Structure formats: C-alpha cells, structure tokens
Amino acid sequence: MSSNAITIPGVQIDEKPWVDTLHEWVTTVDHKRLGVLYILYALLFLVVAGVEALIIRIQLMFPHNHFVSPQVFNRLFTMHGTTMVFFMGMPILFGFANYLVPLMIGARDMAFPRLNAFSFWLSAMGGFLLYFSLVGANGLYGAGNAPDAGWWAYAPLTARAFSPGHSTDYWTLALLVSGFGSIGTAINIIATILCMRCPGMKLNRMPLLAWLNLVMAGMVLLAVSPLTAAQFMLLIDRYLGGHFFDTQAGGSAMLWMHFFWIFGHPEVYVLIIPCFAFMSEIIPVFSRKPIFGYPVMVAATVCIGFVSMSVWAHHMFSVGMNSYANSFFTITTMAVGVPTGIKIFNWLGTMWGGKIQFKVPMLFCIAFLFQFLTAGLTGIMLGSAAFDSQLTLSYFVVAHFHYTLVGGVVFGVFAALYYWYPKITGRILNETLGKLHFWLFLIGFHLTFDLMHIPGLLGMPRRIYTYEPGRGWDTVNLLISVGGFIQAIAVVIFAANLVVSYFKGKKAGNDPWDAWTLEWATSSPPPAYNFASIPLVASRRPLWDLKHPEDQ
Amino acid sequence: MSAMANPFPQAPATWRLPDRGKVAMAGLIIAESAIFTIFVVAYLFYVGKSLTGPTPREVLETPIFYTICLLSSSLTIHFAAKSLARERVGAFLGLWVLTIVLGGTFMYGTGQEWHRLIYEHGLTISTNLFGTTYYSLVGLHAFHVTAGLVMLSIVAIFAVVGRVQGEQSRRVEVLSMYWHFVDAVWVVVFTVVYVLGR
Amino acid sequence: MAMLKMKSWTLRFVAQTMLLLFWSAMAVWAIGPKDSSPHGTNIFAPASTPAKAISDLSVFVLVITGIIFVVVFALLAYSVIKFRGRAVDAGREPAQVYGSTQIELAWTIIPILIVIVLFLATARVLHAVQDAPQPPGAIEVTAIGHQYWWEFRYPKLGVVTANELHIPVSNPANPTPTFLTLLSADTDHSFWIPELAGKTDLIPNHPNRMWMDPLRTGIFLGQCAQYCGVQHAKMLLRVSVDSPADFAAWVRGQQQPAVQDASVATGRRVFESNACMNCHAVAGTNANGRFGPDLTHLMIRATIASGAASNTPENLRLWIQDPNAIKPGSLMPAMKLNDSDLDAVVSYMETLR
C-alpha cells in the first residue's frame, strides 16, 4: 500500500487495474486488510446462515408444514449452526482482533504477518469446504449432500453406518482446516500482545480489548485443540476403520460428547469475550468516563477463562451421569456467573455518573447489557442440573443460546462495526439508517427469541422438522418466525448502510468519537505502517493525556 | 501523515519484551499438549475395553533402548543450542547431527515395533480398540518426531553450507523447545502405553 | 438535538419495559395452572414425584433469577436514564472515577452466596431424583430406542410392546413406581414425558436408568428429545397411566399369543412369505424379527409408527403400501405388494388385538 492510500477510498482516484487490486488483497499480509477480509467473509456467511435460519422458520411456522423435507431440514440446522459458530462468529471476531490489536498497542503489524495471512486463508478454505459438500458430498446412493448430524455431530450418527457418503467428511475437514487457522491466529494474537507493544504499554496499561483478546486466544489454544484431536479420531474411524466412536465395536458415544463439549463450552466464551472487549472500549467512551475497575475486569476475565474450562458437561445433564458429577458441573457452571456478573456491574459502574451519549454503537451496547443479563440468567436455570433435565434439548435451550449469540455476540459485533467503521473506511455510518437498523433488529430479536422460551417450557424439543398441533406451540412458532423476518429486514438495512456510507458517508476524521485509545491517534483509514513514529505511552488512556494536559 | 505526527513525546524508558519466536512456540506447545491430552484420555478410557484380542499384555514389548535414544537427544540438542550461542559452530553441527541420528534411531524402533505388530500379531488400526488407540497415539507422536527431524535436517543442511551462525541461535533455541516438548510427550506416552496400559 | 436524545432514550426504555412485561406475561401464561388436559406437555404441570420435585425447584430458581433480573435491570435502566448526556453541559467531562474496592467486594460476595444457595437446592433434588432406591413393588421396563420407534419390554411380566407404554398409577401410600432401563439399538435418543419426569438419554453401550410414579391416570405425551436422524421429529411417545385393574387387564391381554383367525389366513401367508416377518414379531407365529415393532397386539395401540398416524385401517394400508407417505425416512421399506396382497395383509393386521 503506498502512502497515498491514506486518502479516503472512493475519493481516491484508483488508476490500478482491478486485477492488480484483487491481487494485492489476495496476497496481502497487512493486518488491517486481513482484518477487513475476515469481516467481509464473516458477513457473507451471516447472510448465508441467516437465510438458512429463515427457511427453518418458514418450515416451523405451522404444524405439519411441508415447506422442506425432513432430510433438508436436518441439513439446514446443521449448516446454520456450524456456519454461524465457525464461519460467522469466529472469523468476525478474529477480524476485529486482527484489525484492532496492533493499532491499540501501538504496533505496526501482527507478530507474524505471513502466518496471519495463512491462517485467514485456512479459515476461508474451511468455509468453502463446508459448502462444497453441497456438490461434492453424495458419494453413495441415498447419501445426503450436506452434513446433517447437528453442529455437535454426536456419535454414532457420524459413523459410516449412519452417515454414508461424504457429507460428514466435509464437515470434519472444514472444521479441522479452519481449526488450524484458528490456532494459528490465536498464537499470533498472543505473540503480538506479549511481544509487540509500543514502549510504555505495560500490561496494566493495555486497553481492555487487548487483554480480553489475549484471554480469548489462550482459550482458543486450549479449546480448539481438543476439537482438532477429536476430528482426527473421527477421520481415523471413517477412513482407517478405527473404533473410537464406533459403538458396534465397543466404542463409546459418550467419549465424543465429552471431547466435543470440552471444546464447545469454552468456544462460546471465545465468542463472547471479544464482545465483552467491545463493550469495555465503547461504553467508557460514550459515557465519557474511564472503565470502572480495570484490574477487576482483567481478573474477572481470566477467571471466566479458567472456570469455563471445567463446566463442559453441563451440556450433558441428560446423558446419565451420576448425581455427584451432575452436582459438580452444576456448581462450576453457576460459578461462572460470578465473574460474569462482576463484568456487568463494572459496565454499570462505568455508566454511573457519566454523560451517556446515545450514538448508534452505544445503543447496541446498552441493548447488549440488558440482553446478556437475561441470557446469563436463563443460563443459570440451565445450569441447575435437575431443572435442566426438563429444559435440555428443548427450545428453551435454543432460546438461551440465541439470546447469548444474537443478543450478545451479534449485537456486540454491530456495536463494534458502527464504532470502528469510521476508522476502517474513513466514513461514519449513517446515523438514521443505523437507528432504524437498531430498532428493527431489536424488535425482531425480542419477538423471535423472547417467545422461543415458551415452547421449550411447553415441551417442544429442538431439531424437529415439524410438530403436532394442539400442544400450545402453534401461535408462538408463527410469531417467532415473523420475528426472524423482521431481523432479516434489519440486516438488509444494515448492509445498505455499509455500502451507502462507504461512498456517501460523512467524513470521519481521525477521532470521530473523541476517544482515548491509540487507534484514534492515526489517520482514518490508517496507513499501511499504522503510525509514522511508534508512540510512547504513559497511561491507559494516551489520548486523554494529550487532550487533558492539566490532568498530568 | 496526520497532524499528530509525534503525539507522544515522553522519553523511552528501558523497554524489553519477550522474544516472539519463543512465545509463539510456547503457544504451539500448549495447543499440542491439549491435542495429546485428548488422545491420552481416549487411550486410558479404552484400556481393557477391546472386544477381541490381541491385548497389550500379549503383544507389547517395552522399548527401553529407543526411549533412551530419544531422551538423550534432548541433552544433545540442548548443548548444541548452547554451543551455537557461544559461536562454536563446529560443536553445534556435531551435536545437532547426533540429535538427528538419535531421533532417527527412535523412529527406526517405532517402525520395527509396528512391523512386528502388524506382521506377527495381525494388529492393525482396525483390529480392535487397542489397535485404534495404540496406533493413533503412538502414530501422532511419531508424526511429531518426524516433523521435528525434517526441521532439524533443514537446519543441519544450512549449517553444513555454513549459513548457521551465532545470530541464528534464537531460532535454533525455538526449534529446540519443540524438540524438548516432543521428548516430554514421549515420557507421557511411554508411561501410558507401556506401563499403565498393560 | 436534545429532543432527539430524549426521544431515543424514552423510546428505548419504554420498549424494553414493555418487552419485559410481555415476556413475564408469557411466562406466567406458560407456567400458570392451565387446564389439566391429558395432552399437555407442560413441565410446570407435574404428575409424578420426580417431575414435581423438579418443578418446585424450577419455580425456586425462577424466583431467585427473577429477583436478580429485576434488580439489575432496574439499576441498568436507572443509570441509562439518569446519566444520559444533556446538551446543557456538553463539552465538560464528568468526574473521572476509576473504581472502588468496597463495591467490587460487595458485588462479588453477594452473587457467591446466591450461587451457593442455588447449588444446594439443586443438589438436594438431584439426589432425591437420581439416587432413589427401587422399592420391591416397582414395575420394571426396558425401553429400547430404535430409529424411529420405541420398544418396551417388561422382563418380569413377559410382555413386549412398542411405542405406547402402559404403566400403573402409583398410590403414594403404597407406591408402585415404574423403573425404566434405557438402551439403544442404534443412535442416541432421549426419553421425555415432561409431566412425568425429566429427560434421560438412551445411548448405545451405556445403559441408563430413570423412574416415575404417576399420581393420576390418563394419557401422557412426550417425544424423543435427542436428535437421532431423519425422523427424530416423529418419534413420539404415549404413556398410558392405568388404574391397577386396567393395567393388570392390559398385561393379561399382552401376555396372550396373537389371535389366530382362519379368515385371514391369506393375509398371514402374505406376511410370512414376504420380508415382513424378518423385521416384525407376531407371538405364536414364525414371525420373530426384531428390527421393527412387535405386532402381536397391534390393534390395541391407538397410533402407528410411533405416533405418526392414528391406527385406522386406511392409515395402516397406506403405511404398508408406502411408509414414506406417512413418515418420510422411516426405516421400513415400501413392500410393493399388489392390491389383493395388501388388502389381505391389512385384514390380517386388523385381527391382531
């Protein structure tokens, strides 16, 4: 990138042929470009998996509906869950980590730029492999053409006997490949944060975003690796005739469950911790106060990281563990609520006594707080093993996790996009469209996922392609589906906003939000080398020091 | 650039950060340990659960000699790296090649054992749960030794043509971290497969 | 500008509050004492001891989390409204507060105490439900999950049936609970009758156990809750809780071999000369397959194919002609019988009471 690229794209007169531009993007090792690639790729998958969700919702609008066949329905929820978690959630958060971490710690790039590019392309490969199953998977007569074993792929449904053809192989390979990408990125994030900080940026002066991403990366190392190991075993079973999960030869279905959830539970915190990070950066700026209890926030996050490594079997309360194991996982699960509560209270403390500005990013943050509170409390209900024996595998669980994943992660990501878009593109996202997007998405979200708790309490299991009338599930399901479509409209508005503002948006300047962290000290978008001279910092809020010399 | 060309004028204090190569290798080792842990757990979980023979007690022999080879290669690589840090390139090369030879011997031992198991006892990865877990765990480790040997050999080639000097000693140290890890894993695998698993 | 800000926070708050109210109203509607119609699958309408224990615990947990919700929601709403930025004092930054140790301690310790209470309450119920000893008078049933139907065996009574479980009502003074051993023939399944007990999975190579002691008679509904393949959705369950006399009569009926009716000998021949008998058992005949449901007393059942259709002659005919028409993906193949064979076999089925 030459230095004239600092000028705002769109205004810039680009004389290069588009092939060259494309080539530059494909071969880039710049952390900012890779970050943008991650984000765009993830948004694409948000729409793909979102459309899958809409088809699911159409099918479930009425009892005994025939919009899709049971086979297709099963593929839809498997692809929806897998895509959303692995090819929407993880990449978009890695994208932000890539873009922001070096800028916020005053570095010129990630520790290993080429590893960074490699990891991105591995993740991208994973997504393409998963969807390539649509054309490549049916190897045998009657075999399906997309994975259909659910996003946890419980054994023995993945064994050759129950899953002929190649759809499960594509699923495994996709996750294996993107898993290597995730591990590479995690190592890179850790090395960057520990080894690339600008002078004066001691660990206790790092922005919380860097801290939280450090914890997240650590969790990726400890969580994704077990998944990788389990996928190897599954491949050994499917291709070399192994018996790890082959129940006919004495293999154990339980073993896969444990391995999957040893990954799966920490995974959900891998998704939420970067969103906590967004909250910790955005809420202070729009409350005009520093984050409340910085050291406690760091400690609580580390604590969440550790405790959440020991709660995995709360996803297995119905599989027949004895009452002691169930009690153990009840207490560890609920214990996670304590540090998480501390975080919520500290954000509250940050807003308390501040001067809150209701800009769009802040609106998403406020909604996040309310929604994550609710989501966490339904989590506590699920954590009570006895209560969970009724709730598990029902729509109550589906409601809980969409509350965390949509109400938490997606809202957090939207907040981050509105907040950092000016830095990335040099233009501010349109506020009116932004508010419209916010309100519509909020309404759609609540219509869909508040109501979704009810069929769960009324005994509706998840993963069913149709249901019996007359059990109190009918009207609720119709309303839930309507909510899904309202969300879709909101997402369309958001996409329009991204495009329109890119060309016509208000110029941002370096520091549109009057913020305090280092990324706002450079131009928007930042030049390839980020900072003309490497900054030196003396506090947690370097730009505050600049703007308020009297405080020194 | 922007108006804030040098916005942070404080004088730099002494500012030292950890070596990124070592940090990254530590990260990789953490991830790898997690992978091995899962395979070890699976191995232990299935000990004695095979529905048919052969059992570990019937067919496994403890590879004491090859284990000594592998473990001593940790020492040789350690001193090799030390020598390079002190610019003693000749000693480095000698110890380095010795490491490769010891690692190679170990791999030969594994090959022998597999050959014996397959051709004398008919134990393959699909025979029973023991076969599945045994070949997976030992194979995973052998794969790591092989990968290590490839990297060590590349360094050795560079060293022979005189391209490895004192400046490279940090990178060599990173590689030796990996090799120590592979050795340490063998201690676990050995205990699990040849001691506990029988 | 100030107007706009005002509007946005008021709207926000109003909307959030309304949603809260809406949500709680819906919850009350769900929880509230609805009609005790036999077809409910409401987890808050328990009809047995374990379900009751769980339901009581659930209400307790709901109340505690509800209080936390209201308190924290109120604090958040208060701070969002109270500390909104006003145009009047724009430009000045508020006091910069960095934290407070006392407050941090408070909001660490209180949640810890709450967690301990919730844990103890849960552990008590877990122990009561999971570690209950099996009394001598208990009925023993082995439930085996198949893709996509249920096999029920009563080893002590010598009864084998499918899809519709019969158990006696249990008198608290002299309890006759039913203890189920849960097995699977293929993939994971989960046994779930919300009003009688929480779920327990049926997992290959991993026998599980559960029990229930229904306190009133009637039909209780449920369905397979663990995803088990294409027709997971139509792996429905009916539990008929009978009075002791009805139960005894049912058992006696089930213990009989199949009715031998000479008028349907053709149908029987069709059944036995096609592959039917490889998959289905009819006691007292050569048919002893175990891949599909036992058909000895088929006509006693109200539904066929695990609740996918009601047990009428038309449905039966349609099912045998093409199971996929009723339950696409079911593991029974279409037998491609000609019309007369089909009619004969259906008439045969209809004699199996």
Ligand code: HEA
């Ligand atoms: C971002 C993702 C995310 C997050 C953050 C969480 C957070 C939590 N989750 Fe959730 N969960 C999922 C995503 C997530 N979950 C997913 C995807 C699944 C299902 C996967 C599948 O089956 O497909 C799932 C499933 C799931 C289950 C299994 C249900 C089942 O299948 O039977 C359980 C059970 O314990 C659970 C519990 C919790 C708990 C206790 C928390 C806690 O971390 C919440 C902590 C927060 C609070 C408690 C609120 C704030 C705290 C206070 C205000 C302090 C005061 C509170 C107390 C004293 C309690 N979750």
Ligand code: HEA
């Ligand atoms: C981050 C993760 C994430 C996200 C964001 C979502 C978002 C949504 N999810 Fe998903 N979901 C999961 C993760 C996620 N989900 C997981 C892990 C499972 C479990 C899978 C399993 O059981 O294996 C699951 C399962 C699941 C089910 C249960 C299926 C079943 O058990 O049978 C349902 C049912 O309603 C559902 C619905 C939705 C809806 C309506 C949204 C909405 O919020 C989506 C909103 C977005 C859009 C709608 C996209 C916008 C669309 C456009 C811009 C295009 C416009 C075009 C048209 C209108 C044609 N999800």
Ligand code: CUA
């Ligand atoms: Cu059986 Cu789902």
Ligand SMILES: [Cu+2]
């Ligand atoms: Cu979890």
